[in-house]
Amino acid sequence: MIRIQGLTKRFDEKHGIFDVSLEVLPGTIFGFIGPNGAGKSTTIRHLMGLLHADEGSATVMGLDCWKETQSVKAKVGYLPGEINYPQDMTGEEIIRLSRHLHVTSAERERKLREVFPFDSKLKVRKMSKGMKQKLAIVTCFMKDAPVYILDEPTSGLDPLMQERLIEWLNAEKASGKAILMSSHHFPEMEKTCDRAALIRDGKIIIEEDMKELRRRSTKTYQIELRDELAATRLAEVMGDRDGLAVNVEVSSTEELNTMIRRLTEFDVVSLTSGTDELEHLFMQYYGEEK
Amino acid sequence: MILIKSLFKQNRGWILGYSLGTSAYLFFLAAIFPSIQETGLIEAKLESLPPELLEVFKIDAGMTMDNILNLLSGNYYGLIFYVLAILFALTFASKLMAKPIDTGEVMLYMAAPISRVTYVVASLVILLIASGLFVGLNGVSLMLANLLFDLEIDLGVLWLLQLNGGLILLVLGTFAYIIASLFDDSTKSYMVTGVVFTLFLMANIVSGFSEQFDWMSTISVFSLFDASAIIQNDSILRSFVWLLGLLLAFMILSFVRFTRKDLTI
Numbered sequence: 001m002i003r004i005q006g007l008t009k010r011f012d013e014k015h016g017i018f019d020v021s022l023e024v025l026p027g028t029i030f031g032f033i034g035p036n037g038a039g040k041s042t043t044i045r046h047l048m049g050l051l052h053a054d055e056g057s058a059t060v061m062g063l064d065c066w067k068e069t070q071s072v073k074a075k076v077g078y079l080p081g082e083i084n085y086p087q088d089m090t091g092e093e094i095i096r097l098s099r100h101l102h103v104t105s106a107e108r109e110r111k112l113r114e115v116f117p118f119d120s121k122l123k124v125r126k127m128s129k130g131m132k133q134k135l136a137i138v139t140c141f142m143k144d145a146p147v148y149i150l151d152e153p154t155s156g157l158d159p160l161m162q163e164r165l166i167e168w169l170n171a172e173k174a175s176g177k178a179i180l181m182s183s184h185h186f187p188e189m190e191k192t193c194d195r196a197a198l199i200r201d202g203k204i205i206i207e208e209d210m211k212e213l214r215r216r217s218t219k220t221y222q223i224e225l226r227d228e229l230a231a232t233r234l235a236e237v238m239g240d241r242d243g244l245a246v247n248v249e250v251s252s253t254e255e256l257n258t259m260i261r262r263l264t265e266f267d268v269v270s271l272t273s274g275t276d277e278l279e280h281l282f283m284q285y286y287g288e289e290k
Numbered sequence: 291m292i293l294i295k296s297l298f299k300q301n302r303g304w305i306l307g308y309s310l311g312t313s314a315y316l317f318f319l320a321a322i323f324p325s326i327q328e329t330g331l332i333e334a335k336l337e338s339l340p341p342e343l344l345e346v347f348k349i350d351a352g353m354t355m356d357n358i359l360n361l362l363s364g365n366y367y368g369l370i371f372y373v374l375a376i377l378f379a380l381t382f383a384s385k386l387m388a389k390p391i392d393t394g395e396v397m398l399y400m401a402a403p404i405s406r407v408t409y410v411v412a413s414l415v416i417l418l419i420a421s422g423l424f425v426g427l428n429g430v431s432l433m434l435a436n437l438l439f440d441l442e443i444d445l446g447v448l449w450l451l452q453l454n455g456g457l458i459l460l461v462l463g464t465f466a467y468i469i470a471s472l473f474d475d476s477t478k479s480y481m482v483t484g485v486v487f488t489l490f491l492m493a494n495i496v497s498g499f500s501e502q503f504d505w506m507s508t509i510s511v512f513s514l515f516d517a518s519a520i521i522q523n524d525s526i527l528r529s530f531v532w533l534l535g536l537l538l539a540f541m542i543l544s545f546v547r548f549t550r551k552d553l554t555i
Contacts, residue, residue, distance in 0.1 A: 048401065
């Protein structure tokens, strides 16, 4: 449904995107991740027909995103990273305008307003970031599109709303929609994405199925012990000591079970998991940059 | 149609501000004109002014102030109208192009199945409506004053003035729109457009100082709106042809520029 091949846009020698390729299939969510300024939004802008590529192509359902942008946008629901609606319009006016600008479904709109409630009588200038995000989510998904492009969709949402959005995205996926989602929020990526790519300095560094990424990732646990002697003893068999705590990296279920068995011999005060698996993996790639 | 409706709704504040504000000014000036005329002070005051100053305000020293349009040709339809036209064009370009791109507000429309050509067409329709309301209400307010205060206004001349003024607004508006579409930064586009318009204005003013600077009027778009010439029934066909030509050229350039522009919103 979404296909990007060898997409290149040079703003100058170092800035832009270079030879970016990816594909998002129907019934899947593709996670697009990378540090600030890595090229995520630039790639998305090509899909929305806002930028003209120097090389390569971007298509949605076989339609060229630059030459046939009007047809592409008829098939795409778009949630921008920065919500910049006209400040003097109310939420209701924006929803009403969206009904006219897009082909929308009244039933979907009703459901969305139930799931993501907000005061639609307020003017945009009076709305909090979270309210603006909910308004953008409603206007994006009230269009029953086969393709969705979402730039940081959970930004500004409280945990309950994040959870509801994840449920909504998974339902859309189950109904066969193709979703490209850029995000910094690793838990939501783990819960929704089937495939993910990391972009850095305008280049795709890694692109894999989530299962494969999880298989390759390691997880860190911090185990706090009662005294320094115990911490030293544990560090001798596994992990690195840090005061009364020991940090242990686990990269498979076998290693996880071994760690649990060993811990039964110690007086453990607390056990906390470190960064999420996916986050940890991506942090490794982020780290390579430094 | 929905795009035009929505853009008009977003912009009606400043559009009505210019139209109603200037129309009210004209109406009140016309209302007090008979009493000003009775005193005979206008001619005396004009005679006392240096010719260079009269030229700046495009006042013909030989013109008798026996009609409101004669007074307006030097008062409103001189420097005041030029400055208002500049502000009007800057406001239009800022509200429909520079600011929506700078802030990202235009994404509301760009995310919809609307082509860029449609957006430019809708913007130009808004410009047409805004210019039409501006000069239209100006004309209507003077017609109303004519009815109420028996000012003996030549309606043919009045509407020719409005038509010429409307064309100037359209030309300046489309020009400012192109400049705004050249930049992603609205402040930069205001500055560049402001500088160009100020140069036009200065060239028009300086051209009146002496015959030596006469040529400068040819580089200023404001020389294409000469209210005194219209009132004296001089031929203004050349000005109209030029204005229509410039308008067409600027409209084409607006389409060409915006449909090729990279939007980093």
